[in-house]
Amino acid sequence: MTVWFFIDNKELLVFKRIEKNKCLTHLKIKKMKSRFILYLVSKSNNQWLSFQRFGNKKLFVCLLLVIAVFLMQCSSSDKNISDHSETGEVPQINEDIFEESWLEAKTGNMPLVISAPHGGEISPQEISNRACGTNSRDNNTAQLSLEIENVFNQYGKQPYLIVAQIARTKIDLNRDLSEATCGNSLMNTTWNRYHQYIEEALASAIKEFGYALYIDLHGQSHPVRRLELGYLLSKLDLKDNYDQTNPNATLAEKSSIKNLLELNGNLNFRELLIGENALGTLLQNAGFPSVPSLDDPFPQADDPYFNGGYNTRRYTSSDHPKVFGLQIEANFQGVRDSEENRKKFSEAFVQSIMNYLDFLDVQNN
Numbered sequence: 001m002t003v004w005f006f007i008d009n010k011e012l013l014v015f016k017r018i019e020k021n022k023c024l025t026h027l028k029i030k031k032m033k034s035r036f037i038l039y040l041v042s043k044s045n046n047q048w049l050s051f052q053r054f055g056n057k058k059l060f061v062c063l064l065l066v067i068a069v070f071l072m073q074c075s076s077s078d079k080n081i082s083d084h085s086e087t088g089e090v091p092q093i094n095e096d097i098f099e100e101s102w103l104e105a106k107t108g109n110m111p112l113v114i115s116a117p118h119g120g121e122i123s124p125q126e127i128s129n130r131a132c133g134t135n136s137r138d139n140n141t142a143q144l145s146l147e148i149e150n151v152f153n154q155y156g157k158q159p160y161l162i163v164a165q166i167a168r169t170k171i172d173l174n175r176d177l178s179e180a181t182c183g184n185s186l187m188n189t190t191w192n193r194y195h196q197y198i199e200e201a202l203a204s205a206i207k208e209f210g211y212a213l214y215i216d217l218h219g220q221s222h223p224v225r226r227l228e229l230g231y232l233l234s235k236l237d238l239k240d241n242y243d244q245t246n247p248n249a250t251l252a253e254k255s256s257i258k259n260l261l262e263l264n265g266n267l268n269f270r271e272l273l274i275g276e277n278a279l280g281t282l283l284q285n286a287g288f289p290s291v292p293s294l295d296d297p298f299p300q301a302d303d304p305y306f307n308g309g310y311n312t313r314r315y316t317s318s319d320h321p322k323v324f325g326l327q328i329e330a331n332f333q334g335v336r337d338s339e340e341n342r343k344k345f346s347e348a349f350v351q352s353i354m355n356y357l358d359f360l361d362v363q364n365n
């Protein structure tokens, strides 16, 4: 049973307040077991305010009484409501469901913003599973991002962090809104809030340091065990980069580091992908094979490879001229499969990032 509360058209306000009441949260969970929809209508704000003055137990009893009274009256009391019931329509609720615990956002003190959209495990029953796209979890990537944070902290540094704790089965936070929610408007606030956190993190880093390195952290299970660094370049693009069959500028323009080349004109695009100081090479040298890198400059044609998704495209576009970055798809074994390996990887990652930022030498301008 779903209960919609309408009080002088202030249904959203009241619905939110009800969500925060433990007694009624219980009622809300129970109600999901039936498809019956109850419309509860009160005539004035005063009635709701008078509920508030009761304790939780009294409020609960009072609501049960109101529901009972309403059930007796509903056949004749409100034309609009009975119209809805007859047509089977659910009235539009403009506010959706959001819990702070679904997203974790931390402010940083360095020009690094890390998001981890696919590692969440919170799976609220009242939200139906996504019926489009892919629902698989990037196992342990939320923990991995927090371990990376721990290691940075040992150096007195704190990256900006935006970690989804809500499961991908409920929302995909690396897709545009329609695919992220598969049209379930209950999840709109979660999506908006997640991206608001990233936007705010980037703006804060840029204000402080003049630029931001953005990393969208994921997990993959492809046969070749290595980190896949996604710069929005295809396998063929990466091969062209290695063979130098395509002018640097053409590839650079479509890549997720094009803004970096504007920020520091001395950097060489090809070297940034497969040179001595490319991030992939630094990670490779720290014990974590990566593609592209000096030793592994491009995936073979039949190798599955992720080259970057919605978040990487969005936040490294010309709309964010002071941001550059990449998607990192971490393999499971040896990287994120155990606490010990997450620690090992995080050590290597933090060292590599610090060396990378030193090499990039982007001046605060």
Ligand SMILES: [Zn+2]
Binding pocket: 118, 138, 217, 218, 219
């Ligand atoms: Zn992912």
